[in-house]
Amino acid sequence: MSNMTKMSFPDLLASSPVILGEGAVIERLRRNPDIVLDPHVVNSALIYQPTGLNALAKICREYLEIGRQFNMPMMLSTPTWRASRERIDSAGLTGRDLNGDNARFLDGLRREYGDYGQKVVICGLMSCRGDAYNPAEAMTTDAAREFHRWQADALASSGVDFLLAATLPALSEATGLAQALAATGQPYMISVLVRPGGTLLDGTPLATAIAAIDAATSPRPLAYLVNCTHASVFRKAMLHESNALSLVRERIIGLLANTSALSPEELDNSTELAEEEPALFGQTVAALYQDFGMKLLGGCCGTDDRHIRCLAERLSGLGCIN
Numbered sequence: 178m179s180n181m182t183k184m185s186f187p188d189l190l191a192s193s194p195v196i197l198g199e200g201a202v203i204e205r206l207r208r209n210p211d212i213v214l215d216p217h218v219v220n221s222a223l224i225y226q227p228t229g230l231n232a233l234a235k236i237c238r239e240y241l242e243i244g245r246q247f248n249m250p251m252m253l254s255t256p257t258w259r260a261s262r263e264r265i266d267s268a269g270l271t272g273r274d275l276n277g278d279n280a281r282f283l284d285g286l287r288r289e290y291g292d293y294g295q296k297v298v299i300c301g302l303m304s305c306r307g308d309a310y311n312p313a314e315a316m317t318t319d320a321a322r323e324f325h326r327w328q329a330d331a332l333a334s335s336g337v338d339f340l341l342a343a344t345l346p347a348l349s350e351a352t353g354l355a356q357a358l359a360a361t362g363q364p365y366m367i368s369v370l371v372r373p374g375g376t377l378l379d380g381t382p383l384a385t386a387i388a389a390i391d392a393a394t395s396p397r398p399l400a401y402l403v404n405c406t407h408a409s410v411f412r413k414a415m416l417h418e419s420n421a422l423s424l425v426r427e428r429i430i431g432l433l434a435n436t437s438a439l440s441p442e443e444l445d446n447s448t449e450l451a452e453e454e455p456a457l458f459g460q461t462v463a464a465l466y467q468d469f470g471m472k473l474l475g476g477c478c479g480t481d482d483r484h485i486r487c488l489a490e491r492l493s494g495l496g497c498i499n
Contacts, residue, residue, distance in 0.1 A: 186298050186338040186364050187399055189250060190430075190473070195466055195497040196250045196298070198433050198475015199240040200485045203258070206232060217268040221260040221275050224282045237286050239482040245293040247489040248498055252473065253287070254302040255279045255337060258344075261306065262327045276301065276328060280335035300341040300366075301332030303358075305350050309370070309405070312347040312379035318393070321353025326360065333361035343368035343404050343433075346378035348386045352393050359394045368402035368433070373410050375417030382419045387428050404433035405477045408461040415469060431473030434462050436480055452479050459487030466495060 223229030244251035287294040307314030342354040358365035436453035465471040
């Protein structure tokens with residue numbers, strides 16, 4: 178996959194007021210009656226099915242259209258959240274370059290947008306091995322480094338702009354993942370889940386986790402994100418006394434926000450979609466740029482194109498357009 182961006186992702190991040198993140202993808206596909214998500218790789222194999230490919234492309238194009246309308250840099254994530262070698266084998270897809278094919282799929286969409294496509298960055302997305310909402314399932318650091326190395330290498334060789342390990346509930350596996358990503362030599366970021374009390378789901382204070390991962394990796398992560406977390410929960414976590422350190426403010430640069438303030442456990446067990454009025458979502462998430470200087474803002478569970486459009490409108494009103 179050729180890299181269409183005029184500058185590297187680190188340079189784009191440094192020079193842009195804000196990069197707009199996409200909204201939910203898997204959740205929207207799950208609500209589509211024509212789509213069946215694979216129990217192992219979830220949405221990764223949809224690119225091999227005409228109906229699935231069209232549904233996935235439609236969602237991605239909706240987000241790209243918003244970015245182009247507001248002329249804001251945008252981040253898209255490869256549909257590879259669950260594309261580890263173990264899961265690929267379980268899905269009967271051994272031998273398929275599932276990670277590379279998904280990266281090339283997104284690059285093809287990016288190319289459709291001509292000059293604006295040069296402002297679109299593609300991250301190679303990974304996550305923990307087990308339940309992202311259950312820190313008790315987290316791997317040890319050493320086991321995680323070895324387990325995730327294969328997918329990290331596959332995504333790094335696909336030509337994505339950077340790597341992202343997201344929805345991480347525990348320090349041990351997050352550290353091992355970071356080490357696997359660091360070994361590729363590509364820029365990478367780590368994204369965690371947080372509680373209002375300023376901790377990861379495993380109870381590790383956010384400041385402690387950042388310091389520990391930074392110390393255990395070389396090169397260290399480019400920066401950190403929080404995802405699958407409501408803006409109000411993120412705000413409480415950032416303002417918690419345990420995180421009143423310059424380290425936290427300097428290293429955490431963005432949020433991919435839920436539309437619900439329910440806890441991860443409550444969301445995981447919910448049978449109904451927890452939605453928030455798009456205008457309110459846009460207002461509360463955009464305020465994180467003003468109050469904390471967040472540079473990468475987008476959506477996660479409960480969001481769709483309406484929420485991302487309202488966020489883009491708010492950010493553009495704050496002068497977040499180069």
